[in-house]
Amino acid sequence: MTGTTCDAPLALSNAAVQQLGHCNKCGFCLPACPTYIETGLEVHSPRGRLSLMEAAWRGELSVDQGLADALSLCIGCRACETACPSGVHYSTVLEAARTDMVRRRRRWVIPAPAAPALLRLVRHRRVFRAAVRLGRAARRLPLPASLTPLTAMLPARVDTPRAGAAPRASRSGPAVHFVDTCVMAAMFPTANRDAVILLSAAGAHLVGAPKSEGCCGALEAHVGHLETARQLARTQVARWERHLAPDTWLVAHSGGCAAMMADYGRLLGDDERWREPARHWAAQVRDFATALAALPSSLRFRGTGARVALQNSCHLVNGLHQGGAPATLLAGIPGDQFIPLAGQDRCCGAGGVYNLNQPAMARQVLARHLAEGERAAVNVWLVNNPGCALHLEQGVQALGGRARVQHLATYLRERWVDKAPQDFSQEG
Numbered sequence: 001m002t003g004t005t006c007d008a009p010l011a012l013s014n015a016a017v018q019q020l021g022h023c024n025k026c027g028f029c030l031p032a033c034p035t036y037i038e039t040g041l042e043v044h045s046p047r048g049r050l051s052l053m054e055a056a057w058r059g060e061l062s063v064d065q066g067l068a069d070a071l072s073l074c075i076g077c078r079a080c081e082t083a084c085p086s087g088v089h090y091s092t093v094l095e096a097a098r099t100d101m102v103r104r105r106r107r108w109v110i111p112a113p114a115a116p117a118l119l120r121l122v123r124h125r126r127v128f129r130a131a132v133r134l135g136r137a138a139r140r141l142p143l144p145a146s147l148t149p150l151t152a153m154l155p156a157r158v159d160t161p162r163a164g165a166a167p168r169a170s171r172s173g174p175a176v177h178f179v180d181t182c183v184m185a186a187m188f189p190t191a192n193r194d195a196v197i198l199l200s201a202a203g204a205h206l207v208g209a210p211k212s213e214g215c216c217g218a219l220e221a222h223v224g225h226l227e228t229a230r231q232l233a234r235t236q237v238a239r240w241e242r243h244l245a246p247d248t249w250l251v252a253h254s255g256g257c258a259a260m261m262a263d264y265g266r267l268l269g270d271d272e273r274w275r276e277p278a279r280h281w282a283a284q285v286r287d288f289a290t291a292l293a294a295l296p297s298s299l300r301f302r303g304t305g306a307r308v309a310l311q312n313s314c315h316l317v318n319g320l321h322q323g324g325a326p327a328t329l330l331a332g333i334p335g336d337q338f339i340p341l342a343g344q345d346r347c348c349g350a351g352g353v354y355n356l357n358q359p360a361m362a363r364q365v366l367a368r369h370l371a372e373g374e375r376a377a378v379n380v381w382l383v384n385n386p387g388c389a390l391h392l393e394q395g396v397q398a399l400g401g402r403a404r405v406q407h408l409a410t411y412l413r414e415r416w417v418d419k420a421p422q423d424f425s426q427e428g
Ligand code: SF4
Pocket: 022, 023, 024, 025, 026, 027, 028, 029, 030, 046, 047, 050, 080, 083, 084, 085, 086, 087, 088
């Protein structure tokens, strides 16, 4: 806590101020912004938010005058960055503004009671796994109203991958560490296992990983806990530092986490001890689909007549810039019909803990995607981020469950033509 008063101008990092200077207020980012699409209001557009943050930084606007509202409704999806012709790195400004709000203990968002608990739980794998199981069991009990949004979003089932189908060992392909990431490991271990099996079959030389623990920091960075996010990043890099050969890929089946890890170089750019290891780490990060497509063996897939749509992770698209690989892969699968929806790369509204903190807007944003899917008679929604999986699952259920939500890796493994016989027993 600093001595900053509520009336003091918004304190921004030099990098954030520099980004503000790049914005010429052209407005090209507006049509890309999901909250502007829903509200039509400048205050809930990237340009409006940048203008408000700039005014608060200049001291022309008190941080209490509407800034919190604008910051809290932003999903942090970074679509505005992709749309911006001037290259404004909006998230640097947003992150700095939210961090200053947190530092001066001004509420930029009224957090749902469950959100801080979730942020703490994800740092402790075993406790988190136990809490997920407990939460699913507790859905049958009368719970305090504050906890029901959290238990309602838990997956319908948490599969335990069987040990039978061990990945084939390759010695010739690129070395790959699979980063299992906290929410995927606790809630969707089978999808992680499917990803590892496919990567290995495509020629990855899977190399041992240090015991995974903790969170990459993405959830904390979203809510302005930048120092905690930096500390989590240091912990990750330190844990892996001795294991990471220069050409080893770090592959995750979670777009948000992959984008966060690829940003470690910037996040720890002013940390003399960790700057270089963080840059090295960041350069090695690949999303699952991008890695799969770049491996030496092309796997063959055959569909089963499904009408398939993709809900691409927005941070994979706008942060990591590896959003093209999933659609390319899907378009090449015979037997299924991949339907490229206009909104497939647009945020679904999950946004880390955004759907807990801003449930109404999160649902509204998602409804637009689901309506597009309904019009196209989609019966399988594919996801590549755990938050999107949970958010879509809830939305689809609310619509009567006519479509199925599936992780990309699990979908691909089901349709993999050359899978070993034991692989068939893996699902469930
Ligand atoms: S962020 Fe970029 S696209 Fe948006 S108003 Fe500023 S310069 Fe234009």
